[in-house]
Amino acid sequence: MEKNYSTQMEAAKMGIVTPEMKIVAKKEYRTEEEIRELVAQGKVTICANKNHKCLDPEGVGSMLRTKINVNLGVSRDCKDYDIEMKKVQAAVDMGAEAIMDLSSHGNTIPFRRKLTSECPAMIGTVPVYDSVIHYQRDLATLTAKDLIDVVRLHAEDGVDFVTLHCGITRHTIDQIKKHKRKMNIVSRGGSLIFAWMCMTGNENPFYEYYDEILDICREYDVTISLGDACRPGCLADASDVCQIEELVRLGELTKRAWAKDVQVMVEGPGHMPMDQIEANMKIQQSICMGAPFYVLGPLVTDIAPGYDHITSAIGGAIAAASGAAFLCYVTPAEHLALPNVDDVKQGIIASKIAAHAADIAKKIPHAMDRDNEMADARRTFRWDDQWAVSLDPETAKTIRDSRAPEHDDTCSMCGKFCAVRSMNKALEGEYIDIL
Amino acid sequence: MEKNYSTQMEAAKMGIVTPEMKIVAKKEYRTEEEIRELVAQGKVTICANKNHKCLDPEGVGSMLRTKINVNLGVSRDCKDYDIEMKKVQAAVDMGAEAIMDLSSHGNTIPFRRKLTSECPAMIGTVPVYDSVIHYQRDLATLTAKDLIDVVRLHAEDGVDFVTLHCGITRHTIDQIKKHKRKMNIVSRGGSLIFAWMCMTGNENPFYEYYDEILDICREYDVTISLGDACRPGCLADASDVCQIEELVRLGELTKRAWAKDVQVMVEGPGHMPMDQIEANMKIQQSICMGAPFYVLGPLVTDIAPGYDHITSAIGGAIAAASGAAFLCYVTPAEHLALPNVDDVKQGIIASKIAAHAADIAKKIPHAMDRDNEMADARRTFRWDDQWAVSLDPETAKTIRDSRAPEHDDTCSMCGKFCAVRSMNKALEGEYIDIL
Numbered sequence: 001m002e003k004n005y006s007t008q009m010e011a012a013k014m015g016i017v018t019p020e021m022k023i024v025a026k027k028e029y030r031t032e033e034e035i036r037e038l039v040a041q042g043k044v045t046i047c048a049n050k051n052h053k054c055l056d057p058e059g060v061g062s063m064l065r066t067k068i069n070v071n072l073g074v075s076r077d078c079k080d081y082d083i084e085m086k087k088v089q090a091a092v093d094m095g096a097e098a099i100m101d102l103s104s105h106g107n108t109i110p111f112r113r114k115l116t117s118e119c120p121a122m123i124g125t126v127p128v129y130d131s132v133i134h135y136q137r138d139l140a141t142l143t144a145k146d147l148i149d150v151v152r153l154h155a156e157d158g159v160d161f162v163t164l165h166c167g168i169t170r171h172t173i174d175q176i177k178k179h180k181r182k183m184n185i186v187s188r189g190g191s192l193i194f195a196w197m198c199m200t201g202n203e204n205p206f207y208e209y210y211d212e213i214l215d216i217c218r219e220y221d222v223t224i225s226l227g228d229a230c231r232p233g234c235l236a237d238a239s240d241v242c243q244i245e246e247l248v249r250l251g252e253l254t255k256r257a258w259a260k261d262v263q264v265m266v267e268g269p270g271h272m273p274m275d276q277i278e279a280n281m282k283i284q285q286s287i288c289m290g291a292p293f294y295v296l297g298p299l300v301t302d303i304a305p306g307y308d309h310i311t312s313a314i315g316g317a318i319a320a321a322s323g324a325a326f327l328c329y330v331t332p333a334e335h336l337a338l339p340n341v342d343d344v345k346q347g348i349i350a351s352k353i354a355a356h357a358a359d360i361a362k363k364i365p366h367a368m369d370r371d372n373e374m375a376d377a378r379r380t381f382r383w384d385d386q387w388a389v390s391l392d393p394e395t396a397k398t399i400r401d402s403r404a405p406e407h408d409d410t411c412s413m414c415g416k417f418c419a420v421r422s423m424n425k426a427l428e429g430e431y432i433d434i435l
Numbered sequence: 436m437e438k439n440y441s442t443q444m445e446a447a448k449m450g451i452v453t454p455e456m457k458i459v460a461k462k463e464y465r466t467e468e469e470i471r472e473l474v475a476q477g478k479v480t481i482c483a484n485k486n487h488k489c490l491d492p493e494g495v496g497s498m499l500r501t502k503i504n505v506n507l508g509v510s511r512d513c514k515d516y517d518i519e520m521k522k523v524q525a526a527v528d529m530g531a532e533a534i535m536d537l538s539s540h541g542n543t544i545p546f547r548r549k550l551t552s553e554c555p556a557m558i559g560t561v562p563v564y565d566s567v568i569h570y571q572r573d574l575a576t577l578t579a580k581d582l583i584d585v586v587r588l589h590a591e592d593g594v595d596f597v598t599l600h601c602g603i604t605r606h607t608i609d610q611i612k613k614h615k616r617k618m619n620i621v622s623r624g625g626s627l628i629f630a631w632m633c634m635t636g637n638e639n640p641f642y643e644y645y646d647e648i649l650d651i652c653r654e655y656d657v658t659i660s661l662g663d664a665c666r667p668g669c670l671a672d673a674s675d676v677c678q679i680e681e682l683v684r685l686g687e688l689t690k691r692a693w694a695k696d697v698q699v700m701v702e703g704p705g706h707m708p709m710d711q712i713e714a715n716m717k718i719q720q721s722i723c724m725g726a727p728f729y730v731l732g733p734l735v736t737d738i739a740p741g742y743d744h745i746t747s748a749i750g751g752a753i754a755a756a757s758g759a760a761f762l763c764y765v766t767p768a769e770h771l772a773l774p775n776v777d778d779v780k781q782g783i784i785a786s787k788i789a790a791h792a793a794d795i796a797k798k799i800p801h802a803m804d805r806d807n808e809m810a811d812a813r814r815t816f817r818w819d820d821q822w823a824v825s826l827d828p829e830t831a832k833t834i835r836d837s838r839a840p841e842h843d844d845t846c847s848m849c850g851k852f853c854a855v856r857s858m859n860k861a862l863e864g865e866y867i868d869i870l
Contacts, residue, residue, distance in 0.1 A: 076850040076851065077838065077850050129852060136870065138870045140867070176858075176862070182810040182811060182814060184855075184858040184859075185854055188852055195858075195860070195861045195867040199866065233813075233855075234810030235807075273792075273796055273803075274756050274792050274793065274795065275797075300792035300795070300796075301788060301791050301795065302809040303791065303809050303825055303826055304784070304826045304827075305831040305834075306825070306831040306834055307788060307830075310745055310784075313748065313749055314748055317735065321710065332834065333834050335846070336835040338848045349739070349745075350742070350745055353736060353739050353742060354749065357709050357735035357736045360708045360735070360736065361708050361709035363710075370737075371670045371736055371737040371738055372617070372670075374669070374737040375617040375618055375670075375672075378668075378669070379619070391738055391739045391742065392742065395741035395742075396740040396741040396771060398741075399740075399741055399767065400772055402772065403513060403773055412513050412773045413774075415512050415540070416511065419620055419622060419623045419668075422626040422627065423611075423620050423626050423629065426630045427612065432574060434573060434574045434627070434630075435567055435571065435572070
């Protein structure tokens with residue numbers, strides 16, 4: 001069947017309910033018309049490149065279930081693609097809705113194409129990373145056209161969303177120098193664009209040629225994830241003028257994308273004290289007119305390297321409960337090393353916990369169903385049913401089995417002091433033996 | 436020097452600044468007079484039994500640094516006291532301010548006395564657990580006097596705070612039956628009192644003989660931690676009438692304790708959806724007139740057994756930022772097994788992260804100093820200085836070293852794509868080589 005629309009957003013504006021919208025509506029317990037209307041308004045994106053044929057579509061929006069993204073990809077120091085495919089499998093198995101391939105070494109094409117031909121999750125990339133690799137030329141030698149051509153290549157390859165740091169300009173160079181942040185720019189893509197501007201003397205090509213980029217994205221229905229180059233890299237830099245000024249520009253760029261029916265997500269912080277998170281979410285919602293907010297954290301303290309899956313689970317849960325739609329996972333290896341398979345798993349679980357806790361707080365339909373099943377299974381000591389509704393059944397079962405209790409209606413934590421056991425007996429009028 | 440006061444609170448009311456208050460004032464960057472006033476008002480407790488001579492005193496209050504507690508102790512299934520002493524050492528090394536000995540097997544006296552004679556952290560217990568063990572008689576055979584005598588024994592042994600479930604009464608039996616909670620009562624001590632009331636037909640002795648208990652606590656300056664028998668054991672039970680009615684009674688009991696100069700903490704939830712946490716903290720503050728709130732979680736979802744250190748770090752951070760003063764750690768083994776030494780460590784780190792993140796949000800003086808040092812060390816690639824201000828230096832260093840990068844001014848995550856490296860070079864006007 002020939003499509004008579006270019007993007008999900010165009011279809012939505014034309015009143016067409018796409019097959020992807022139908023699937024999203026079903027998953028989210030919403031009517032198809034509700035989803036169509038939200039996509040038309042830009043409040044929900046369905047990142048679905050026309051060339052990603054095996055995609056199981058998902059909607060991203062603050063009123064839907066919070067989605068999570070898993071970053072992976074090789075680096076110069078860790079370049080085994082087989083390990084990366086293991087991470088992909090783990091991510092899909094554990095319910096990640098998106099995977100970003102951030103590879104920065106070697107021949108990146110086969111892995112990217114493998115992802116979009118085999119993986120049902122949304123696939124994202126940051127084309128500027130790949131540009132240096134793709135041309136095998138150093139950054140300063142690349143032209144604006146070179147950089148934009150890589151965006152086109154990724155679009156043709158079926159990438160569903162691309163992070164483009166369109167929101168910084170030459171003015172940002174002075175801003176960063178003047179403002180004397182503690183961490184300057186910690187966005188990898190943002191720093192590359194910043195470095196490119198410094199070395200070439202040119203304007204940010206993703207800003208200067210934004211209309212050309214929109215045409216590419218429109219053609220393949222690639223969602224633009226507007227990168228936040230100036231996201232705070234430490235608590236002290238949070239909510240400063242560099243960050244907020246860029247956000248204002250991202251709001252303008254959102255409007256321009258929507259005028260061409262290109263779907264948009266907006267990326268956000270970063271490192272941030274807990275008490276600033278809700279305000280940041282609200283400001284983004286107003287400045288960017290409800291475009292889905294995709295947050296990288298936020299990490300609520302800087303002093304826990306090795307545990308940044310936890311610092312970001314705290315921040316991510318608060319962010320999502322306050323309006324963020326999409327959480328980028330953070331692994332225990334953040335700030336230290338490329339994550340290994342176990343780090344990826346720990347990062348995914350922590351993000352899933354944050355997303356799920358936020359969905360309950362936001363009263364997303366049916367979000368608490370599994371929690372209620374768990375409570376019933378706990379009260380009645382149905383251990384297998386507890387594992388069945390657990391986020392990670394294997395780990396839970398392994399812990400229990402490693403220190404098995406004497407009595408099966410208890411665990412080794414409390415033994416016969418178990419409150420659940422005592423209460424069940426007490427409420428049945430039975431004698432409660434403790435000793 | 437003979438003390439002319441019985442408790443820290445009495446001293447404070449008399450205008451006396453105790454040695455303990457001086458130490459707390461220094462640690463908290465407050466004046467001695469401020470601390471004295473807060474102790475007099477009951478808004479800060481300094482849990483300091485007169486017989487705990489090696490105590491390094493800490494203040495617990497919502498306007499002070501958030502403190503954390505580590506539960507340990509043997510059970511019938513896990514009864515090795517050497518392992519428990521390893522947990523004690525780990526807890527003290529990692530900065531836990533309190534340790535609760537929840538032993539429920541064997542001869543509990545030597546371990547408890549070892550704690551109060553050697554351990555500088557505040558020591559807490561739940562005497563009702565110990566009563567069954569102490570007398571080696573089953574629960575139904577114990578008298579009210581038996582139960583109260585164990586409180587006296589713990590007071591004499593130097594325990595700084597005791598959890599007593601004074602807030603449930605015979606009325607609670609009907610309440611729990613009528614209300615049909617999913618998880619009834621999950622407080623171990625609460626369920627024992629409930630079971631005892633059901634089997635004996637008597638009133639809760641900790642409620643009926645509360646004045647006698649206050650006299651014991653006054654004599655040794657034992658802080659009463661008013662147990663929350665009806666804390667929700669699943670999200671569905673959160674903020675229900677059972678929980679709130681008990682809280683109201685705990686407020687009344689707080690007032691009665693203060694009238695006898697006995698220090699009080701109030702225990703709280705529990706399992707709770709994120710969006711209910713702040714309201715619960717505010718209600719406790721008003722109902723209990725600012726008495727420090729000691730929360731057990733809150734766990735923000737029920738479906739993550741194996742990861743409840745994370746579900747409770749999210750809830751604990753929000754709770755502490757909203758007014759809770761004291762966080763009880765939760766380990767990955769919660770709901771599954773008695774925690775082993777590594778579980779204890781994971782639980783402590785997660786709680787410390789939650790407490791620290793909340794302190795920053797609450798703008799506790801100097802709370803963000805280490806975060807700022809970390810940011811400076813990160814910008815300048817001073818790895819050893821990063822470890823020095825980390826919550827767990829060894830883990831952070833191990834992760835980095837396990838996947839060492841080719842270039843020392845990078846890590847294996849990004850290699851020469853490192854944003855910090857690129858920005859440092861760009862701001863110095865240097866050429867940025869990426870390839």
